[in-house]
Amino acid sequence: MSMIFLGGSRDIFELPAPAIARIGAIVAAEHGVLIGDAPGADSEMQGLLAGYNYEHVGVFCAGDTPRNNLGDWAVYPVPPPLGAHGFDVHASKDREMARRADYGLMVWDGRNPGTCLNVLRLAMTSKPCVIYDMSRGSVATVHSTTDCDAMLRYAGPDVRRQVEARMTSDGRLALLA
Template sequence: MSMIFLGGSRDIFELPPAAIERIGAIVAAEHGVLIGDAPGADAEAQGLLAGYNYEHVGVFCAGDTPRNNLGDWAVYRVPPPLGAHGFDVHAPKDREMGRRADYGLMVWDGRSPGTCLNVLRLAMMSKPCVIYDMSRGSVATVQNTADWRATLRLAGLDVCRQIEARMTPDERLALPA
């Protein structure tokens, strides 16, 4: 059974039909799903999986209890570092999902630095990730950091700055030259 890191932007409240179809294929193939607890794309995907009564799901959270666990699935708590705020609270759980995954599926609004960084983390480990880019109406598969850099070039300077501000030193090595 392959493990799929399923995620996306918090500002997405409707999954594209192609992503819904792909999630249906994940369920049909009985792959495991690793998913966060955030509102937006995570909660939308959780709702879809719960509608299938799908059992092979693990919900990752930083808090004591998940913000969303729509299928009453197993919960994996990844505590944040002491004193963490904002993005830094949730980044460790995202890194852990990437570490455990074989593949990724992300629904991106074209602006979310967290979603873009999750794709990078998978690329750095040579784990393919399908990205549904809602802002451009496109689908791409990122296989490596070169593919990720090509995707990042479409994002715009402000988004790139936000991404860079949240990167670890190892992740910065993947920045475009």
């Protein structure tokens, strides 16, 4: 069973039809799903999976209790580092999902740096990630850090600066390679 990291932007409240179909294929193939607990794309995907009564789902959260767990699935708390705040509170759980995943599927609003970082985390270990870019109405698969760099260039300098401000030194090195 392959493990698929599902995620996306917090400002996405309606999944595109091709992403819904792809999630249906994941369910039909009985792959494992790793998903966060955030509002937006995570919750929309959780709702879809719950509608399928799908059981092979793990919900990752930064605290003891997830913000959203619409299918009453297994919960995997990943505590943030001491003193973490803002984005850093959730980065550890995202890194853990990327580490455990074999593939990714992200629904992106074209602006969210967290989604870009998750794509980069997967690309750094040569794990393909399908990205549904809602701002451009496009779909692409990122296979490498070179592909991820192209995605960031396409997103524009503001998004790239936000991503670079949040990435680890390993991420910076991977993009420069």
